Amino acid sequence: MPLPIEWLSMTTDALLAQSAIDRLTSSAHTLVIEGPSYRQRTRPGRGAIDSSEGEVDAR
Numbered sequence: 001m002p003l004p005i006e007w008l009s010m011t012t013d014a015l016l017a018q019s020a021i022d023r024l025t026s027s028a029h030t031l032v033i034e035g036p037s038y039r040q041r042t043r044p045g046r047g048a049i050d051s052s053e054g055e056v057d058a059r
Contacts (some may be wrong), residue, residue: 002010004021011017 004025007021008014008017
């Protein structure tokens with residue numbers, strides 16, 4: 001995902017882009033989540049990892 005400052009180059013109307021950035025980021029909170037992705041473990045067609053045993057469960 002591009003950074004908010006990069007959104008200015010994605011539109012032809014810089015004022016509209018800056019207004020959207022200001023609205024979206026004015027009361028936004030930043031969440032930093034570290035560790036392995038949960039989505040990779042639950043992706044269909046792939047084996048899910050059992051976190052209690054650390055083994056792959058082929059479905």
